[in-house]
Amino acid sequence: MPGDHEITELLERWGAGDQQALDRLMPCIYDELKRVAGGYLRGERPGHTLQPTALVHEAYLRMVHLHSPKIENRKHFLVLAAQAMRRVLVDHARRHNAAKRDSQLLPPDSGLVIQPNLDFDVVALDDALNRLAEFDPEKGRIVELRYFAGLSVGETADVVGRSPATVKREWAVAKAWLYRQLNGEVPNDSPSMG
Amino acid sequence: MIRHQWGEVDSILKFALEMPESEQDAWIARECEGRPELRAEVESLLRAHRSAETFLEPHTHTNEGRRIGPYLLVEEIGAGGMGAVYRARREDENFRQEVAVKLMRASLEIRPEAIRLFLEERQILAALAHPNIARLLDGGYTSEGMPYIVMEYVAGTPITEYCARNDLDLKARLRLFLQLATGVQFAHQHLVIHRDIKPANVLVTGEGTPKLLDFGIAKLLDPEAASAETTLRLLTPDYASPEQVRGTAMTTASDVYSLGVLLYELVAGRRPYQLVDTPLDQAVETICVTDPAPPSAVSQDVPEDLDAIVIKALRKEPASRYLSVREFAEDIDRYLGFRPVLARQGSYRYVARKFVRRHRAGVATAAVACIFLAASAALVIRESQVARFERDRAQRRFNEVRRLAHSVIFDLEDKIAALPGSTPVRKELIVSAIGYVDGLAKEAAGDPGLQQELAEAYMRIGAVQGGGNENLGDPQGALASFQTAEHIARSLVATQPSFGARKLLIETLRDVGHVYNQTNDRAKAEQYGKETLALARDLQKQYPLNEDAETLLANSLYDMAALTRDSQSLAYRLSALPIQEELLRAKPSDPVRQRNAALINKFIAGYWLIVDSDRAFPYLQRAMALDEARLANDPRAQGAKLDLSFDYSQFGEYYFDKHDLPTAIGYQRKTLAIRRDLAASDPKDVWKQERLAYSLTSTADLLIHTHDYQAALANLDESRRMSERLGISDRGRMEDYARTLEDTGEANRAIGNEQAACEQFSKARDLYRKLGYSPSNPTVPRAAEVEKDLATCAR
Numbered sequence: 001m002p003g004d005h006e007i008t009e010l011l012e013r014w015g016a017g018d019q020q021a022l023d024r025l026m027p028c029i030y031d032e033l034k035r036v037a038g039g040y041l042r043g044e045r046p047g048h049t050l051q052p053t054a055l056v057h058e059a060y061l062r063m064v065h066l067h068s069p070k071i072e073n074r075k076h077f078l079v080l081a082a083q084a085m086r087r088v089l090v091d092h093a094r095r096h097n098a099a100k101r102d103s104q105l106l107p108p109d110s111g112l113v114i115q116p117n118l119d120f121d122v123v124a125l126d127d128a129l130n131r132l133a134e135f136d137p138e139k140g141r142i143v144e145l146r147y148f149a150g151l152s153v154g155e156t157a158d159v160v161g162r163s164p165a166t167v168k169r170e171w172a173v174a175k176a177w178l179y180r181q182l183n184g185e186v187p188n189d190s191p192s193m194g
Numbered sequence: 195m196i197r198h199q200w201g202e203v204d205s206i207l208k209f210a211l212e213m214p215e216s217e218q219d220a221w222i223a224r225e226c227e228g229r230p231e232l233r234a235e236v237e238s239l240l241r242a243h244r245s246a247e248t249f250l251e252p253h254t255h256t257n258e259g260r261r262i263g264p265y266l267l268v269e270e271i272g273a274g275g276m277g278a279v280y281r282a283r284r285e286d287e288n289f290r291q292e293v294a295v296k297l298m299r300a301s302l303e304i305r306p307e308a309i310r311l312f313l314e315e316r317q318i319l320a321a322l323a324h325p326n327i328a329r330l331l332d333g334g335y336t337s338e339g340m341p342y343i344v345m346e347y348v349a350g351t352p353i354t355e356y357c358a359r360n361d362l363d364l365k366a367r368l369r370l371f372l373q374l375a376t377g378v379q380f381a382h383q384h385l386v387i388h389r390d391i392k393p394a395n396v397l398v399t400g401e402g403t404p405k406l407l408d409f410g411i412a413k414l415l416d417p418e419a420a421s422a423e424t425t426l427r428l429l430t431p432d433y434a435s436p437e438q439v440r441g442t443a444m445t446t447a448s449d450v451y452s453l454g455v456l457l458y459e460l461v462a463g464r465r466p467y468q469l470v471d472t473p474l475d476q477a478v479e480t481i482c483v484t485d486p487a488p489p490s491a492v493s494q495d496v497p498e499d500l501d502a503i504v505i506k507a508l509r510k511e512p513a514s515r516y517l518s519v520r521e522f523a524e525d526i527d528r529y530l531g532f533r534p535v536l537a538r539q540g541s542y543r544y545v546a547r548k549f550v551r552r553h554r555a556g557v558a559t560a561a562v563a564c565i566f567l568a569a570s571a572a573l574v575i576r577e578s579q580v581a582r583f584e585r586d587r588a589q590r591r592f593n594e595v596r597r598l599a600h601s602v603i604f605d606l607e608d609k610i611a612a613l614p615g616s617t618p619v620r621k622e623l624i625v626s627a628i629g630y631v632d633g634l635a636k637e638a639a640g641d642p643g644l645q646q647e648l649a650e651a652y653m654r655i656g657a658v659q660g661g662g663n664e665n666l667g668d669p670q671g672a673l674a675s676f677q678t679a680e681h682i683a684r685s686l687v688a689t690q691p692s693f694g695a696r697k698l699l700i701e702t703l704r705d706v707g708h709v710y711n712q713t714n715d716r717a718k719a720e721q722y723g724k725e726t727l728a729l730a731r732d733l734q735k736q737y738p739l740n741e742d743a744e745t746l747l748a749n750s751l752y753d754m755a756a757l758t759r760d761s762q763s764l765a766y767r768l769s770a771l772p773i774q775e776e777l778l779r780a781k782p783s784d785p786v787r788q789r790n791a792a793l794i795n796k797f798i799a800g801y802w803l804i805v806d807s808d809r810a811f812p813y814l815q816r817a818m819a820l821d822e823a824r825l826a827n828d829p830r831a832q833g834a835k836l837d838l839s840f841d842y843s844q845f846g847e848y849y850f851d852k853h854d855l856p857t858a859i860g861y862q863r864k865t866l867a868i869r870r871d872l873a874a875s876d877p878k879d880v881w882k883q884e885r886l887a888y889s890l891t892s893t894a895d896l897l898i899h900t901h902d903y904q905a906a907l908a909n910l911d912e913s914r915r916m917s918e919r920l921g922i923s924d925r926g927r928m929e930d931y932a933r934t935l936e937d938t939g940e941a942n943r944a945i946g947n948e949q950a951a952c953e954q955f956s957k958a959r960d961l962y963r964k965l966g967y968s969p970s971n972p973t974v975p976r977a978a979e980v981e982k983d984l985a986t987c988a989r
Contacts, residue, residue: 143250146250169208173208173243175243175246175249176239176243176246178249179243180242
C-alpha cells in the first residue's frame with residue numbers, strides 16, 4: 001500500500017489524467033472498503049441490508065484517519081469508492097455463489113451466509129454494466145456511483161460534473177437498458193455490439 | 195443495430211421520458227418513422243423502463259400511507275442511521291393534528307441494542323420539554339412490536355432563511371437567537387449535547403418561535419449511525435467545532451461553538467469560513483487553525499461588542515469559549531441592554547463608555563466629576579460581583595465537567611465496550627475523560643466522592659490498557675494506572691474507612707494483583723492476593739448480608755485459586771463455588787454472576803480433567819449451560835462467546851480422555867470457529883489472537899492423533915505465524931509456541947519430513963530450556979518428550 005504522501009501524489013496525477021495512478025490507488029480503497037464491508041457481508045451485523053452510502057462514508061472516514069490529513073477531496077474518493085464497492089460486492093457474490101455450489105467446502109461457522117438484499121444477481125449486473133460502459137461510458141459511471149456507492153442524484157451530478165436533471169435522465173435510460181439485459185427481454189439487435 | 199444508432203435511441207428515449215406517458219408512443223412513432231428497427235429498440239427500452247421503477251433504487255421500505263396507532267404517515271421527511279421520520283396526521287372525529295413520527299428501520303428489528311438506544315432517545319426527548327425544542331408527544335409500539343416516537347411537527351423555516359425572508363433587523367435576529375439559546379441551555383442542563391446545531395435543525399415557526407430539532411445523534415451511540423453521521427458532518431463541516439472535526443471529545447462547548455457559527459451567519463450574512471468544495475484536509479485546517487474575520491469585516495453594521503461576542507464563542511480552544519450557553523446568551527443580553535459585555539471585559543475606557551451610554555439621561559445633567567466617581571464605584575461593585583460570579587462559575591463548571599467526564603467514563607464506555615473492534619476507541623475516550631477528572635481532582639483534593647470516581651476512572655483505563663479481557667497489550671501501562679487507583683483508594687480508606695472506600699481498595703488491589711500475575715511476578719501477585727482476601731473476609735464478616743461483600747469475597751477466593759496449584763487451588767475454588775451459586779440464585783439472569791459461576795465450574799472441571807475426568811463432567815455441563823444462557827441473552831456479547839469457546843475446548847479434552855476422537859475434534863472445531871470470528875472482529879485485541887493460536891494448536895494435536903497430518907500442519911502453520919506476529923514475549927506465549935513447534939515436528943516426522951521435524955524439535959527444546967524446564971521435571975512432561983523426540987535426530 002502506498003504511503004501517505006504517495007497517495008496524495010497519486011491522486012494529483014490521476015486528477016491530471018494519469019490512469020496508471022488510478023491503478024495504484026485502487027487497492028487501498030478496495031482493501032479499506034472490503035474491511036468496512038466485511039462486517040456487513042459476514043453478517044456480523046445481523047438484520048442490516050447493505051447500505052452502500054454508509055459503507056462508503058465509513059470507508060472515507062477511515063481513509064481520512066489513515067492518511068490524515070492528506071487524502072484528496074471527496075469527489076475523487078467517491079469515484080474510486082464506487083468502483084471499489086462494485087468489486088467488493090461482485091467478489092463477494094462470486095465467492096458466495098461458489099460456496100453455495102460446493103457447500104461442504106464451507107467451514108461450518110464461517111458465517112458466509114448473509115447476502116445483501118438483492119432481487120438479482122450482482123455478477124450478472126456487473127457483466128451487463130461492463131457492456132453498457134463499452135458504448136456509453138458516462139452511463140456506466142453514473143450507475144456505478146448511484147448504485148454501488150449509493151449516491152443520490154445530486155451527489156452524482158456533483159461528481160460527474162453534470163446537472164442533476166441530466167444525471168436523472170441518463171440514470172433512467174441506463175436502468176432501462178440494464179433491466180432489459182438482466183431480465184432476458186433482449187432483442188437480437190442489442191446495441192451492445194458496434 | 196450499429197453503434198451510432200445508440201446515440202439516437204438514447205436521445206429519443208430521453209425525450210420520451212420527459213413527456214406524459216399518453217404522448218410517448220405517438221412521439222416515438224413520429225421520430226422513428228420509416229425505421230422500424232430503431233422504433234422497436236426504443237419501445238423495448240421504454241417497456242423495460244416502465245418495469246424498472248424500483249430496479250437498482252435503494253431499498254426504501256417506505257412506510258408512507260401506513261397507519262400506526264392513531265397516526266397516518268403522510269410522507270417521509272427525513273432519514274437517519276436508525277430510522278426514518280414521517281410527517282403524519284392524527285385524525286379523530288373532532289380533532290386533527292400534524293405530527294412527526296419517527297420509526298425504527300425495520301431491518302434493525304432483531305437488534306435489542308438498537309431498540310434500547312431508540313428507547314433511550316425517546317427518554318432523552320421526554321426529559322426535554324421546552325418551548326424551543328420540538329417536543330415529544332407520544333410514543334408506542336407498532337403492530338410488529340417496533341417502538342416509535344411521535345414528536346411535534348414543526349412547520350417552519352430554517353432560522354437563517356427566516357431572518358432573510360422577513361428582513362429582520364439585528365436586534366430581532368439576536369432576540370430569536372436568544373430564544374434558541376435557552377433551548378440549547380435547557381438540553382445541556384439535562385446533560386444532552388446536541389452536536390449538530392445548524393440552520394436546518396433550527397426551524398422558526400409561523401409565530402416566530404425557533405425550535406431545535408433532531409436529537410437523533412445527540413447522545414445516541416449506535417455505531418453505524420454515529421460513524422455515518424460523523425462522516426457526513428465531516429463532509430460539510432461548516433458548523434463543526436475544531437474538536438469535532440478532529441474527532442476528540444465533545445462537550446457543551448462544542449454546541450457553544452456551533453451556536454457561534456450560527457450567530458455569525460445571522461449577523462454577518464455569511465458563515466465564518468467558506469468551506470464548500472474545500473478538500474477535507476484544508477477544511478479541517480481552516481477550522482482548527484485559522485481565526486475567522488470578525489463579523490464586522492464582512493458586514494459593516496456589526497458593532498464591536500457583537501464582534502467580540504461572536505469571536506469568543508468561536509475560539510479554537512473549548513475552554514476559551516463561553517463556558518456555557520447561558521453565559522453566551524447573557525453576554526448578548528448585556529449587549530442588548532447596553533451593559534459591558536464579558537467578551538470585552540478588562541478595558542476601563544470601554545466600561546466607562548458603556549456606563550455613559552446606559553445612563554445617557556443621567557449623564558447629561560451630571561457633573562464630569564460625578565461621572566468618574568460613579569464609574570469607579572461601578573467598577574468596585576462589579577469587581578466583587580465578578581469574584582462571586584467566578585466562584586459560582588467555578589463550581590458550575592466543576593459540576594458540569596464532572597458529570598460529563600463521569601458519563602464518558604461510565605455510560606459511554608460500557609456501551610462502546612460491547613462493540614467489536616472498539617478497544618482503541620475506548621482507550622482514547624477514557625484518556626480524554628481522565629484528563630478532565632484529573633484536573634478536577636487537583637482542584638478538589640478533599641472531596642472523597644471525586645477521589646473515588648478518579649480511582650474508578652483509573653481502573654477503567656488500566657483495564658483497557660492491559661488488565662481486561664479486551665485490551666491493548668500494555669501491562670506496564672495498566673499496572674501504573676491500577677497503582678494510581680490503589681494509592682487513591684488507600685488514602686481514602688486511611689481517612690475514612692467507609693464500605694465504599696474499603697470495597698474500592700479491595701477492587702484496586704485485585705486489579706494490581708492481576709497484572710502482576712499476568713506478567714508472571716508471582717511473589718507480588720500472591721502478596722496482593724492474600725491482602726485482598728484478608729480484607730474481603732473482614733468486610734464480609736462485618737456486612738454478612740451484603741451482596742457486594744459476598745461478591746468480593748468470592749472473587750478474592752477465586753484469585754487465590756488462580757495463584758495456587760492443584761489441590762490447594764481446588765480448595766479455594768470449592769469454597770468460592772457455593773458463594774457464587776448463591777449470588778446467582780439471587781439474580782439468575784445477571785450476566786456477571788452467570789459468568790463468575792461458570793468460571794468457577796470451569797476451573798474445577800479443569801482440575802478434575804487432569805486428575806479424574808469422570809468427576810469433571812457435571813462441572814463442565816454446568817459451565818456450558820451458564821455460558822450458553824448468557825450468550826442467548828445477548829448474542830453479541832463477545833466475552834460470552836469467548837467463554838463458551840473454553841467450554842467447548844474443555845469438552846474436547848474430556849472426549850479426548852475418553853478416546854472419543856471424533857467428538858473431541860468436533861468440539862475443538864467449534865472452539866476454533868468461535869475464536870476465528872472473535873479474532874477477526876477485533877484484530878488489535880492480542881488476547882483473542884493468542885487464544886486463536888492456542889486453539890489452532892490444540893486442534894492440530896487431535897488431528898495428529900487421527901493421523902490427519904496435512905490438516906494438522908495447516909493449523910500449526912497458521913498458529914505459528916500468528917504467534918510470531920504477536921511476538922513470543924511472555925512465558926505463556928513461549929510455552930504455547932514451544933508446543934506448536936513440537937507438534938509441527940511430530941507431524942513433519944510422521945510424513946517423513948525428518949529434517950524439518952528435527953529443526954522444530956530443537957527449537958522447541960531451546961524454548962523449554964529458556965523457560966527453565968528440565969526433562970526431569972515431572973510437571974512438564976513435554977520438556978522430557980521433546981528430548982526423546984530429538985534423540986533420534988542426526989547430530
